[in-house]
Amino acid sequence: MKPQLIRRYSAAERINHWIVAVCFILLALSGLAFFYPAFFWLTGVFGTPQLARIVHPFVGVLMSVAFARQFFRYWHHNLLTRDDIQWMKSVKTVMQGHEVGDTGKYNGGQKGMFWLMCACMAVLLASGIIAWRPYFAGHFPIPLIRIALLAHAWAATILIAGIIVHVYAAFWVQGTIRAMVEGVVSHAWAKKHHPRWYREVTGKQK
């Protein structure tokens, strides 16, 4: 690592993130195929429609397990503070490219996204198990399965829209994708976007 770079994510964290990401893409594509008749051809990501129906829930379990690992890594970094509320209220300023508040490892938007993802993942996992044929659905009453299917589609829609924002934010704030690919960020990046975290990891006052 070059001396002017700061480590943000370890190799284990990055592998963990990309397992979740790849699972998510496969699940979103096949899930959209089951949801929109006109996109049914997207079941092709798993070979055939029947295979997509069979494989989708197993990939879902893998994503849930990998995401659970992430949850235990990051939940304590994502507890909301008054600064985060301030950040959320000033989101317009933030979107103009200005910084708001003395941001730590994560800003208010990232924390909000974290908890949104956690909620969606929990709903997707629970409803997915309830609707999972042939293994589990038969053990649940049909009215509950109906609600599970509705909740699954809702949570998936919110998560897909959320992930689009997540990916765009990483792309927009340049130097961020490097944190999840190479694991490092520049001093300038850290100083500008996460000043409190920058001081914590470097021990510098300014």
Next chain:
Amino acid sequence: MALQSLDITRRSASPTASPQARKTIEIAKLIDVSTCIGCKACQVACSEWNDIREEVGHNIGVYDNPTDLSADAWTVMRFAEEESNGKLEWLIRKDGCMHCADPGCLKACPSPGAIIQYSNGIVDFHQENCIGCGYCISGCPFNVPRISQQDNKAYKCTMCSDRVAVGMEPACVKTCPTGAIQFGSKEDMKQLAASRVADLKTRGYAGAGLYDPQGVGGTHVMYVLHHADKPQQYSGLPKDPQISPAVQLWKGWLKPLATVGIAAAGLFGFFHYITVGPNHADDEEDDTAANVGRKEKQEDKA
């Protein structure tokens, strides 16, 4: 088991319309429970014609056998013992697919052409397109479709679409020894039902009537019931069956909403980027060529 020799009006998961030019007669099967003797000949005929054999089960103390519909039992007789006015009534109902005009299974199915509705009213499953998700089970207000444990595909009564396509009546109709199951145009069956209902009323069944529930647009299997005011007595025949609101929301409202939501997220990103532009930190400590170029550009802007 779908046959292409009948005209198709609706296919599952197919956003555009099927050919609509030809009009065919709407058919219906009329089951008169008041003349049914519970002999189960219809069950046997169904099993014979369709080459399906349910495993021999156990006697559970009532006449029901098999005890439930399955991928290998597309129709079952359900025997209910009801006491009213100090009299025991043995209410026997031949259960199976109702062939709804607005089929919940077809609405819920995600696989194009796995469920089709013929222009004569028959709703049929096309197993080679079935993916085994079980959405049809959630869509059905009558709890009819069953997924086979053998091949994970959904099965149910076809109304013998293969027989009807060549001008024959369904196997159960053909075999019924008392004429309790009749088959013909829906109009004719309604007329026949009206005469049966009138007869039952003269015999003291004031609640007699035709079961052709409008909540699912009417059905192509109809019952003459001596207690049409209390259909639940017939082993839980629903009084006002409808496609569940959860399924309606899922397959109806959520789709446009999800489209707008997902598209909005994507469009927001795109327009934000081309108007506000990227957000980068000036990296004095990392003056790579790319960064220098970027700085010059910013200076130009300023």
